[in-house]
Amino acid sequence: MTNHTKPTLLISNVLPARPGDEAYNNICMRLWDRILEAAVPTWNVIREYAQEDGAEGAALRARDADAIVIMGGEDVHPANYGGSQGYNREGRHWYRADQGQLALVDYASRTGMPLLGICRGMQIINTAFGGTLEQDIADGTHTNPAILSDHRFVRHSVRVEADSNLERALSPVLINSELTISSAHHQRVHHLGDTLRISAYAPDGTVEAIESPDAPIIGVQWHPEDPAADISQLHALLGHLDARRAPRLERASTTLVA
Structure with missing residues (x-):
């Protein structure tokens, strides 16, 4: 039964499980358990699987x-940002999931619903706003090649831009202005999406966070839900979603006008 005294958080994943890929499933479940640990005390949680729902179904659930969280996962299909397949370390794509999660960003942008994108989720945000991705980071410094077996994320610092929504969210x-984060990605923002601003960088210049100045949408390239990370970082980001959410009636009015 839904507890109506709590706000409701939709958490979007690509799939409930990856067929035949136990190692990938294991790490996804560890991240899922961690975000539930942080969210359940203050949120009702809706699980959303974008490959199953597609664009229409995802938007209906929203x-x-x-508020919405789009979690990490496989690479966004290059067709969504005008890229080509055949790049280094290309994995399996889930195009229907891309469409579902792009629809969630569109819904959040139109209605003012707070949205946090994590890793792939940040890349979905950039793609939704017309940006592009660098398809493979040549030096491989942002992911551990053995992560599927040892579950160890690369740890490095990021610098958060002053007067950004991300700075306000992570101020505790x-x-x-710096933070140590857990990293596991081989792609990154190339061209920034229209109207978006960069809100954090890694020491090597990698864009580590982006946000919309017009809607409560933030993307972080790292994994605050890493079980080895300080959970207070994840609490701060979820707290920011809570602080930015609009009353249901106000949001319904916005939806009707859109």
Whole structure:
């Protein structure tokens, strides 16, 4: 039964399980368990599987939520940002899931629903706003090649831009505008999406966070839901979603006008 005293958080994943890929499933479940640990005390959680729902189904589920998280996963299909297949370390794509999660970003942008994109989720945000991705980071410094077996994320610092929504969200855990994060990605933002701003960088210049100045949408390239990371970072980001959510009636009015 839904607890109506709590706000509702829709958490979008690509799939409930990856057929025949136990190692990938294991790490996804560890991340899922961690985000539930952080969210369940203060949120009702809706699980959304974008490959199953597609664009229409994902947007319909979002109507019952107060905020959205798009979690990490496989590479976004290059067709979504004008790229080509055949790049280095290309994995399996789930095009229907891309469409579902792009629809969630569109819904959040139109209605003002707060949205957090994590890793792939940030790349979905950039793609939704017309941006592109660098398809493979040549030096491989942002992911551990053995992560599927040892579950160890690369740890490095990021610098958060002053006067950004991300800075406001993470203010309880920032030290001199910096943060140590858990990284596991081989792609990154190339051309920034229209109207978006960069809100964090890695020391090597990699874009580590983006946000919309017009809607409460933030993407982080790292994994605050890494079980080995300080959970206070994840609490801060979820708290920001809670603080930015609009009353249901106000959002319904916005939806009707859109």
